[in-house]
Amino acid sequence: MIPISFNYKKASSVDEALSLMTDDAKILGGGHSLIPALKLRLNSVDTLIDISKIENIKGINDNAQSVTVGGGATHASIASNSALAKAAPMMAEAAHTIGDRQVRNMGTIGGSIAHADPAADWPAVLLASDANVVIKNKTGQREVDIDQFFTGFYETALADGEIITAIRIPKTAYNANSVYEKFKQPASRFAIVGIAAAAEMDGNVVKALRIGVTGLAEVAFRPMEVEKELIGKELTEANIDAALGTIANGVSVMGDHYASEKYRTHLAKVYTKRALLRLK
Amino acid sequence: MTNYIGKSVKRVEDKRFITGQGNYTDDIKIPNMVHAYIVRSPYAHAHVKNIDTAEALKVPGVVSILTGADIPEAIAGVPCGWQVDFKNGDTMKEPPHPLLVRGTVRHVGDGVAVVMAETKAIAKDAADLIDVDYDVLDAVADPKKAAEPGAPQVHPDCPGNLCFDWELGNPKEEVAAALASAHHVTELDFVNQRVVPNAMETRGVVAQYDTAYDKYTIWTSTQNPHLIRLLMCAFVLGIPEHKVRVVGPDVGGGFGSKIFHYAEEALLVWASKHIGRPIKWTCDRSEAFMTDAHGRDHNSNAKMGFDKDGKIVALQATTFANLGAYLSTFAPAVPTYLHGTLMQGLYTTPKVNVDVKAMFTHTNAVDAYRGAGRPEATYLLERLLDLAALEMDMDPAELRLKNFIPAFDGVEQPGYQTQVALQYDSGNYEPVLKRALEMVGYENFRKDQAAALSTNKILGIGFSTYIEACGIAPSAVVGALGARAGLFESAQVRVQPTGKVSVYTGSHSHGQGHETTFAQIVADKMGIALEDVEIIHGDSDSVAFGMGTYGSRSLAVGGSAIVKSIEKVLDKGAKVAAHLLEASVDDLDYAEGKWTVKGTDKSVSFGDVSLTAYVPHNYPEGLEPGLDFSSFYDPANFTYPFGAHIAIVEIDKETGATKLLRFIAVDDVGNVINPMIVDGQIHGGLAQGIGQAMHEGALYDDTGQLINGSYMDYCMPRADDFPSFEIDRTVTPCPHNPLGVKGAGEAGCIGSTPAVVNAVVDALWKAGYKVKDIPMPMTPERVWTAMQG
Amino acid sequence: MKNKISVNVNGKQYEGEVEGRELLVNFLREHLSLTGTHIGCDTSSCGACTIHLNGHAVKSCTVLAVQADGAEVTTVEGLATNGELHPIQEGFKEEHGLQCGFCTPGMMMTAVDLLKSNANPTEHEIRDALEGNFCRCTGYHNIVKSIQYAAKKMNGATA
Structure with a gap:
């Protein structure tokens, strides 16, 4: 697999990279999202500006x-x-x-x-x-x-x-108390669902909580209602279960041959619960 | 020093591979070589109205672009190597399979044009500029749907998309009567899904035409160079066979998919003369997904009847087998003579009937994939047995022990005649299961399983006791069954004047370690050092003839041919030795590389005899010089390895995610030459069999699109998907070949799949979810869905 | 458009002219004839092309040759020193960690990268580290043992 031809420009500083930018140029970082797409010719570029050497x-x-x-x-x-x-x-x-x-x-x-x-x-x-x-x-x-x-x-x-x-x-108290739980697509190893959870606790009670959800919808999001519901509460199974009903509210859930919309939504709940139960 | 058989000798071929010096087809470079890229259909079924290559031809560096219309009519399509006729005697439907399509594409990936250019990048750039005008038609991908009235037709001359129908065993009425009067009948509808072989090296071809000698050379990643030469010369291109040299260099795995003669081989050979330059084509992985012959793809119904004691009284198996759009080399044999004939299993079932409909669909061809037919038969039988045990509330191990064929060695006791044509060579089935039960700690497991019921992680155990038929032979029998080739093997043992030995085998190694195992046999039998033996394979110009490697046949057939040649060498050597020792041949013993006059210390070494044979100054009268013998070995029967596999799984009740905790395999492959290599073959087979159960499966949608044709979507099993395997073996020698070996290449793959599925069903059943089947691959969602009631 | 590059491969400096789109794996195989590095897929999945770029295991099918300008590259051909096999090579041979040999170079390069950061990996850690390397022949069983062999040998040598 070989990309469609392009011009390559190496930048040694961010400013140089910016000066090289044109309308039809793309930035090459680690290349691990872009190069696979170029190889399969799902994507093409006129010019690649390589910023991978900028220390x-x-x-x-x-x-x-x-x-x-x-x-x-x-x-x-x-x-x-x-x-x-x-x-x-x-x-x-x-x-x-x-x-x-x-x-x-x-x-x-x-x-x-x-x-x-x-x-x-x-x-x-x-x-x-x-x-x-x-x-x-x-x-x-x-x-x-x-x-x-x-x-x-x-x-x-x-x-x-x-x-x-x-x-x-x-550097916040909630970030210091944070976990990531992921259910992998076994082939691509991308997330079917990935749940990041960060909480600041006041004793056993949640003082601040942020949850990030990936894989479930067309764009990663925070389930605000779930976060809000758990503020001031202990992270018990019962409280979490009661809060999770709204996790997919307002988002368009993805489904594919590996995991349907229904199953993905279920996994999001299970994995959010697992993440929250790990918070101290 | 000369005792090699039975030892785990480290592989002699490893050095080149671990230092990066393997020589695979894509590593080959020839001066003036061009690179080919094949334009393939994105549609499963369409008329090709026009192919416009004008823009592509303008790309600098493009040498030639050819379409189906450019290929002379005299060049036939890709042939099929096996003919299975209809039940009523009508001839099998054998539609043409052109090298590049003429008018109609019949599966996604069907070849439309070939671009040849100075680099692969240029070829690809030009290919993107070829404008193909398709008139898209309805397609059918599922073999059962293909049989329905009104289904889209794959070929105009194959009504109902039927290639042939086929039946084997006892009359259906007798089986039906036995089932009707059975105490219990277990019935299962299931799909043995399509899998993609995925040898890590994709297929590749380099073809060169030499005008000076009027000779073609083709390097191709094949499991059987001579068979490719035969099929290509005699059936496709009409080139004299002696004017084609086929080389299968280092080949990065085959698993069946590199047995077959593919269109690209003949296409490049023909085109190399047509354009007057050598050509290389290396398959991209995405292309491999669309064009390497796939495996399995059966849609089946099976019924097994039992009496009140749990003895099997009858089996009816009915299968729709998907052959894809075109007949691949061995395709007709796989769902029939490699599948139906195994429906006896290890059991004394008195009535067995197998009914198969072989269907064309708008999908890539299906042919032999590791196990080929036998995994499908084993899956059917072993799923039924574990399910029957659950339904009848019996122990699955006990149920098998009740039904096993009693031990027979094939020497004192005759072979076992099945209801489905085969006669098993030798078997002793109880010990493999009992050993596996001992290894798993069966009683303790059942206690753990009961304890786990109160947790979120439930446990299950699944069994599979299998038999397979390997070393497909003898030629007369396979000929009667429809094979268009013999299935013997050849071997030449050439002793060099200095006593070093070159062995030319028609077998082909693509990972199996022939260069070591065969050398062990030669060194051992000839009493010489392993380093003094070289195994040569894979080149039709150096090896006289060969049928290649598949069906776990190399050692049983190819190894036996070598033994025959060794015997001839030693017989002649003894005559020379007798002359030199002034003794009679009958008075000589041969051991440790020398002939000794019995009861004396007078001896002559193998090296001295070899030298004498080539420098025959003092030589027996009337004896030809030289020490070089060829043999062709055609076995008396198949060989029948067997074994018992046990899987233990843990299921996350919340998600359905299944983890394979343990896998126990006790296999009996007859005598073992190199235990290390045999273990490695078992491990690899297990991974593929377990992979089918848990991870793999090609998905075609209703329009015939392959929707998971890449490693981002098709789940290849990885290191973290497996536990360390726990394996052991028993040894029941094959009674009919000189080595007593049965074959080990496919065993792991044949036995393992149903054991894993049975384990999941067991876990669910014991937890109160009485489901009969989880479709493979058993993805978390499928297992989770089964628990939702 | 061609780009000039200078790459140190297995201790030897190479100058070359490459198109921007040329992949590092292609440069190694086609320009330098280092064909021990293999191509097994087109989705950066299988790991057959794994090499070391400035000391880290990377998939050379997903790196442009121009990105290796000025870098140090080690391929399977550079594992052995003065004809003496690297412990990982020895491990693969001793423990029958290879069959067809196609995935082997990539497997070994990943294993060496693992052993650099974790001299004593557990079986679980080894299997985890091989996430990006596919083998179709061995079922990974003996690959794990091969890496354990190398770890043991390397620890013994440095102890």
Whole structure:
């Protein structure tokens, strides 16, 4: 399998990459979403701008208020990062379930969320973490609240010509108490459902709660009614069961040969419950 | 030093593979070679109204583009190698299978045009510019639906899409009467789903025409180079056989899918002369999903009757077998002589009838896939037995022990004559099951199972006791059954003047380790060092003839041919030795690589005898020089390995997700030459059989689209899907071949599938969900749905 | 349009001119004739093409050759040193971890990557690490044992 011909340009800085941008150019990060699509000729580009050599967007920085994950950080580097393990353990947990060992060594978080596959893991985790996406364009830099980032089926708030340089994960009590539970499609290893849950507890009672759901619908989302229902409550099986009825409210549930809409919805409930029961 | 048989000798072929020096078809480069890309139909059924190649031809680097219209009429289509006629004697329907379609496409992936260019990338770029105008027609993918009145027709001359119908065993009325008077009848409707072989190396072909010698050479990833040569020369291209050399180099797995003669082989051979350049074609994985012959795809109804003691009184099996759009090489044999004939199983069932309808559909061809027919038969029998045990509230192991054919060795006791044509060679069935029960700790398991009922993770156990027929032979018998080729094997043992031995076998290794196992036999029987033996295979210009490797036949048939040649070598060697020792042949013993005059220390080595044979200065009068013998071995019968497999599964009640906790396999493959290699064959077979039960299945929709034709959708079993396997064996030698071997390549795949499904049904049944069947693959949703009532 | 690249493969520096769309696996196989790295699929799934890029196991079918410019690449041909087999190669031979041999180079490259980060993996960890490598012959049983053999040998050597 061979892609349709394209021009290749290597950028050594984000600014250089932005200066190389044209209307029909695409950014090449780790390449693990884009290259497979190009190979199968499901997609074609005129120009690829390679940002995989830009060192200063690969790092993971532990700051006072947040952990900043470079857009070029690989899944593997996230999986093994100690600051994230403490600040948001669901990040490492999710990173370890992405693709496979080799894919994790190459694929990047920025590339993954720019692609916004509805069954990818990061959207659920970043939604639960209340992350901010740091985006650069020719006119400067902007930050997008994760709740506004995923806008539809393979669609994001990222405009043409923009590059994700970092993702800021706030250091909050709920992120420090967070988990990721995933039911894998056994062939692709993408999520049939993936549930990220982060909670701040006041004793046994939920003080703050964020849940991210991927795989269930055409775009990852937060089941707001479920979150709201559990605030002020203990995470008992009975309370969780009572809250889960609304998990798919307002979303269009996906179904395919492997998992029907009904089954996916059921799995979302089971896996949300499993995630919530693991929170301390 | 010379005692090799029965030892786990490390494989001699490994070195090239672990250092990256294997030589697979896609690794072959020839100067001036062009690359081919085949344009394939995206529709299951359509008329091709027009193919416009004008734009594609303009792409720089394109050498030639050919369509079906460019291929001379004299070139026939791909032939079928087996003929199974209708019950009423009418001839099997054998529609044409052109190398590239002429007018109508009949499955997704049917070849429409071939582009040849300087690089594969250019060929692909040009292919994208070919404009094919299709008039899309209705299609049918399911074999049972294909038989319905009004179903879309695959071929104009095959009414009702029927290729043939076929029946074997006792008269249907007798079986029906026995079922009617049975104490209990277990009935099951089920689908043995279509699976994709998925050898890790995709198929590939390199073809070259040499004008100086007027000779073609083709490297192809095949399991049987000589068979490809025969079919291609005699039935497709009409080229003299001696003007074609077929090489099967290192081949990255076959599992049946590389037995068959494929259109691309003949197409490239013909085109290499037509365009005057060597051509390489390497199949993409997506293409492999659409065009490598698939396996299984039976839609069956089965009824098994029991008396009040649990003895089986009758079996009726009725199957619609999907053959796909075209007849692949062995396709007609698979649902018939490799399937119906196994319906006796290990049991004394007095009345058995098998009825098969072989159907054309708008899907890729179905042919032999590891086990080929025998897994389908085993699945049918073993599902019925475990289900009957549940229905009758009997123990599934006890039920089998009650019905086993008593032990027979085929020497003192005769072979066992079944109701379905075969005569089993030797068998001793109780010990495999009893050993498996011991390994699993059966009583303790049932306690654990009961305890788990109160949890969210329920447990189940499933059994399968199987028999298979391997080393498909003898030729006269398979000929009578419709095979258009003999099924013997050839071997040449060439002793070099220095006493080193080159062995040319018609068998073909694509992972089975022939270069080691065969060398062990030669070294052992000739009393020489293993390093002094080389096994050569896979090249029709060096190996005299061969029928290749499939049906677990290499050792039983190919190994036996080698033994015959070794005997000839040693017989002649003894004459030379007797001359040199001035003794009579009868007074000589041969051991440890030398002939010794009995009762003396006078001896002559194998090396000295070899040298004498090639430098015959002092030589027996009238004896030809040289030490080089060929043999053709045609076995007296099939061989019949058997075994007992047990699966233990854990089901997550909330999701239906099933985990295979343990898998126990006790197999009897007769004598064993290399235990390490035999174990490896069993492991691999188990993974494929379990894969079918739990993960794999090709899905065609009603329009004939293959909807999971990639590794992103078709679930290949991975390392984390399996526990370590627990295996053991018993040894019941084959009485009719010189090595006493039966064959091990398919056993694991034949026995394992029903054991896993039975385990899931057992778990559900014991937890109160009395379902008869979970369709394969048993995805979590399917298991979960079964628990929703 | 051609791009100039310079890649260190198995300790040797190679210069080449490649199209942007050229995959690293193709560069290795076609330009450098290092055919030990195989292509088993077109969806980045099977792992037959696994190599090390700057010390990490990656799927060379999903990396552009131009991306390897300036990088160090190790392929199966570079595992043995001075004719002495790497412990992983020895393990595959000793434990019968291969049959047809097609997936073997990729399997070994992934296994080496695993053993670098986890010198003593459990059976579960090994099976987990092989998530991106398909084998159709062995049922993975002896591949697991081969990797355990290598781990033991490598630990013994460094102890």
